[in-house]
Amino acid sequence: MLSETRAAERPHKIPESVLVVIHTADLQVLLLERADHPGYWQSVTGSKDHPDEPLAETARREVLEETGFDVAALGTVLHDWQLANVYDIYPHWRHRYAPGVTRNTEHVFGLQLPSALTPTLAPREHLSWLWLPWHEAADRCFSPSNAEAVLQLPRFVAAMTP
Incomplete structure (x- = not known):
């Protein structure tokens, strides 16, 4: 969440965001239900606060804002999956971005x-x-890119396991 002052400084969302799949070692996935669209379930998501904000910082900030989980305090590490999805912004959310x-x-x-x-x-x-x-979480996600990321989870966890 941006403060009102910061929101006034940047009236439009930046069209570059993060998706953070939060999970356990046994592939349980955390999903959140959107307040502005009840019934829409998703992983943590959010846009950069400013164009030069590092993506890892965006991810840490969004995890803290949306879940209260402090990555550093938990001793956990964010893993950049080196995946990027480019998609059309849903029409009902386009007003948040520049014309x-x-x-x-x-x-x-x-x-x-x-x-x-x-x-x-x-x-x-x-x-x-x-x-x-993970497989049930993928079915519950409203966003196709979120569902696909969750379906990739076993592969990424296996790659991180020695």
Whole structure:
């Protein structure tokens, strides 16, 4: 969430964002229900605050804002999956972007937690949360790029395991 002052400084969202798949070692995935569209479930997402904000910082900030999980305090590490999705911004959300902006580039990260922790939600952003096995979580995601990222989770976790 941006403060009102910062929002006034940057009236339009930057069309470059992160998607953070939060999961456990046994492939349970955290999903959040959007407050502005009840029934729409997703992983942590969010746009850069400013054009030169590093993507890893965007991901850390969004995880903290949306779940209350402090990556550094938990001793966890964000993993940049080196995946980027370019997609059309849903028409009902285009008003958040500058006129004529219709596409967003989304960078995918993974965050493995030590267990299925209880998030502290930002009430203006999310109504509820749940942990699901990865294949069920993929089915629940409203966004095709989010569902695809969750389906890739076993491959990325296997690559990180020695």
